[in-house]
Amino acid sequence: MNTPLKDIIARCEGLFEDLRFASVQEWKAAAPGRKAIGYMPIYVPRELIHAAGMLPVGIFGGGDQMEVIQGDAYYQSYICRIPRSTVELGLTGRLDCLDGMLFPSICDVIRNLSGMWQIMFKDKYVKYFDVPQDYDDAIGGEFYVHEMQALRDDLARLRGAPVTDDELRASIAVYNDNRRAIRDLYAFRAQQPWQAPTVELYLLLRAGCVLPPEEHTRLVREYLAAAAAEKRTKRDNARVVLTGAFCEQPPLGLIKSIEMAGCYIVDDDFMLVMRWLLDEVPEQGDPLVELSKAFLHRSAQTPSKYDDKKEDKGKYLLEQVRTRGAEGVVFASPSFCDPALLERPMLQDVLAKHKIPYTAFKFAENTGQMAPIREQAGTFADSIKLWSAA
Amino acid sequence: MIHTAGIDIGSGAVKTVLFRHEGDRSLWLARRCERIRRRDPMQLAQQSFNEALEEAGLAANDIEYIATTGEGENVKFATGHFYSMTTHARGAVHLAPEARAVVDVGALNGRAIWIDGRGKVLSYKMTSQCASGSGQFLENIARYLGVAVEEIGPLSESSKNPEKVSSICAVLAETDVINMVSRGIATPDILKGIHLSMASRLVKLLKVTGITKGKVLITGGLALDTGLLAALREELVNEKITGLEAMNHPDSIYAGAIGASLWGAFRHHRLKELQQRAAA
Numbered sequence: 001m002n003t004p005l006k007d008i009i010a011r012c013e014g015l016f017e018d019l020r021f022a023s024v025q026e027w028k029a030a031a032p033g034r035k036a037i038g039y040m041p042i043y044v045p046r047e048l049i050h051a052a053g054m055l056p057v058g059i060f061g062g063g064d065q066m067e068v069i070q071g072d073a074y075y076q077s078y079i080c081r082i083p084r085s086t087v088e089l090g091l092t093g094r095l096d097c098l099d100g101m102l103f104p105s106i107c108d109v110i111r112n113l114s115g116m117w118q119i120m121f122k123d124k125y126v127k128y129f130d131v132p133q134d135y136d137d138a139i140g141g142e143f144y145v146h147e148m149q150a151l152r153d154d155l156a157r158l159r160g161a162p163v164t165d166d167e168l169r170a171s172i173a174v175y176n177d178n179r180r181a182i183r184d185l186y187a188f189r190a191q192q193p194w195q196a197p198t199v200e201l202y203l204l205l206r207a208g209c210v211l212p213p214e215e216h217t218r219l220v221r222e223y224l225a226a227a228a229a230e231k232r233t234k235r236d237n238a239r240v241v242l243t244g245a246f247c248e249q250p251p252l253g254l255i256k257s258i259e260m261a262g263c264y265i266v267d268d269d270f271m272l273v274m275r276w277l278l279d280e281v282p283e284q285g286d287p288l289v290e291l292s293k294a295f296l297h298r299s300a301q302t303p304s305k306y307d308d309k310k311e312d313k314g315k316y317l318l319e320q321v322r323t324r325g326a327e328g329v330v331f332a333s334p335s336f337c338d339p340a341l342l343e344r345p346m347l348q349d350v351l352a353k354h355k356i357p358y359t360a361f362k363f364a365e366n367t368g369q370m371a372p373i374r375e376q377a378g379t380f381a382d383s384i385k386l387w388s389a390a
Numbered sequence: 391m392i393h394t395a396g397i398d399i400g401s402g403a404v405k406t407v408l409f410r411h412e413g414d415r416s417l418w419l420a421r422r423c424e425r426i427r428r429r430d431p432m433q434l435a436q437q438s439f440n441e442a443l444e445e446a447g448l449a450a451n452d453i454e455y456i457a458t459t460g461e462g463e464n465v466k467f468a469t470g471h472f473y474s475m476t477t478h479a480r481g482a483v484h485l486a487p488e489a490r491a492v493v494d495v496g497a498l499n500g501r502a503i504w505i506d507g508r509g510k511v512l513s514y515k516m517t518s519q520c521a522s523g524s525g526q527f528l529e530n531i532a533r534y535l536g537v538a539v540e541e542i543g544p545l546s547e548s549s550k551n552p553e554k555v556s557s558i559c560a561v562l563a564e565t566d567v568i569n570m571v572s573r574g575i576a577t578p579d580i581l582k583g584i585h586l587s588m589a590s591r592l593v594k595l596l597k598v599t600g601i602t603k604g605k606v607l608i609t610g611g612l613a614l615d616t617g618l619l620a621a622l623r624e625e626l627v628n629e630k631i632t633g634l635e636a637m638n639h640p641d642s643i644y645a646g647a648i649g650a651s652l653w654g655a656f657r658h659h660r661l662k663e664l665q666q667r668a669a670a
Contacts, residue, residue, distance in 0.1 A: 236470030236657055260463045262471050378473040385657060387510065
């Protein structure tokens, strides 16, 4: 029997709201010796953690339901909120279920957070996970394979046994399947955005941050079946790509407000970890080399990723607009997010050159006042519907 | 020929209109204005829509586009939603083609909108969250003073020595009014003072939009308050903004709903064009 849509969403909501990570604790308790490794946005090769028999757990801040008290003491007022709430999660014991934490290269703040984490949580495995800024296989590729090998060795030590190539290939297959399901989900929403509201898609992605990938893939497929069967009314909304929310997450209310205001979000950059690699990673050959090639040559673009060529700036965003049939772009970036806010004018230039309308605002993960955002998104939708050249 | 509906859910009333469009002509078929009075606005929207259909002799599936505006984003049977600025601008040029600005004064806030001859919003400014420049505040004061809403305008116009109240905060303004009553200030002077305070705030908003000349149509629930219109004219003179002329229209209260309905017709044609283009 198919799971009803409301049950799927209720389950995802439960996982999203649980800042004590009970599902992770339950997964660990189900078999002795199980370990869970946290990772921050934007991307880590989760295949390595999975291959080591561990659960990769995405840590995307504390959201708008958690009061940050201790975390604020660690940062100046001009720093974004995600490191504060992540520190708060750690210091209040909410991340005790994690046996380690990966801090990928996003920005200076998150890089420094990896050092702070090493000092604050001496009994945990902590790694700053660097990424290549050169896309030549022989240079950046070799560096990245070396980074992944170091992580693989660390995980092997934690596990007490090596992580074999066959285990890695099996994990690549598991994540290829997950990526396929997510691609189907995004294609479905772009085709019929009224059938798959972004707030539901978002909750599904967040569920994938705490569930084992096999279970998450099943959940996404169940959602697709249930959402397709649901009778929902199509509205005359403007189709937009939302960009800038690749690290600190907007509150759910903000996503709801944008759609309520008359926009259908048909693509975004939420939880890019699940869509970072744009196609299948070959399940044969050297697994680390294949993961490296996928990263270097077939991965998404964000402000945190180095652009090799100036002319490539905004290429991924333009592709999102083109392939999804979007009519405009909404820049929604966290306050004080250096990568997103420094990149924004360059992306806006690219959009202006292609005559793609855009609007821009800032948020924090605990933004509570939605009226101005609703008004801005609503008037933007009106301007597209009434005054665009199409 | 197509039919469209416009439903404007405000904080004080639900306004519903039906239009028939033939070529460039738009014929107004039916209208409803229901005060919310603690009722569910969504149910009221459905009820008003049904009544308007009945008045026009139409069925729901005769309506090609149902457009909402104001707080109507959640109306389930709507085809699309437009924002208040967009719809008041379009409604204003429909009612008064010469209008180049709109002052929309609703139950909870006010806004000034600079528009062009097509009803396109060029710039706008809203009051902040404080309700002192709003219809609800004026209605509350009238109730304290024992004055019926329809008496507010004529009484205000008969004032000889208006006493201005705080234009910043509704709570302070209410305190001002209590003090005035205890000091024996005449009711017309209190009401005129309130109108002048509201007008001064609205003129400031108009100035911020950048408009300097043209006609300004008052829309929203207070559009027919003659006292407010007179005060607005006085404040424009006081501020030496001689290029702007305030005016109202008997149907100003429907401006948002009219704009929604007309934009709905525009969208219906555009969507049809896009469909035909895609099919070709």
